[in-house]
């Protein structure tokens with residue numbers, strides 16, 4: 409058995425609360441988002457894990473979630489890498505639009521396709537496949553080698569940048585990934601085998617309310 413990889417989606421952001429497409433825009437966490445990050449951090453503290461390194465995106469909501477989690481596990485000085493490779497999927501021209509207004513304008517089905525299909529990008533933005541095309545190489549070169557060396561690695565990122573990773577780790581099909589939503593602030597703990605396949609996965613919290 410090699411190391412441990414923990415993935416966590418940032419807590420609720422101000423734009424999540426306002427139901428706006430966010431992508432590469434950079435809103436803060438809400439009070440609830442701060443609470444969710446604390447809950448995720450406490451779950452990891454109870455789990456008893458001590459991390460060797462952490463990774464996050466170039467966006468505040470993920471960085472602040474990471475800071476709160478590290479506070480909870482007593483590791484505020486942990487070595488951390490920030491990279492835009494882990495940023496949320498770029499929502500292009502949809503960024504800043506209200507999701508319900510978009511449904512009223514383009515229809516429920518089209519908006520669902522933009523949000524959850526594998527390879528249909530929103531206008532001017534990235535599909536999940538495009539997102540994976542930058543997340544996956546970063547994972548392979550920067551994150552996975554550390555896990556395979558036996559390190560415990562924390563990644564605080566975003567709904568879709570993490571979905572693109574989970575799709576490969578959990579061996580999900582394009583149809584299965586469509587139905588997968590990640591809850592905010594809920595850590596997923598993966599133990600990897602030496603051949604980088606998944607030995608076990610534990611979810612420290614409730615994913616059922618995710619949408």
Ligand SMILES: O=C(O)[C@H](O)COP(=O)(O)O
Pocket residue numbers: 428429430431432496499523566567568619
């Ligand atoms: O960028 C966004 O709007 C959210 O973080 C993720 O949105 P989604 O669940 O609509 O993909």
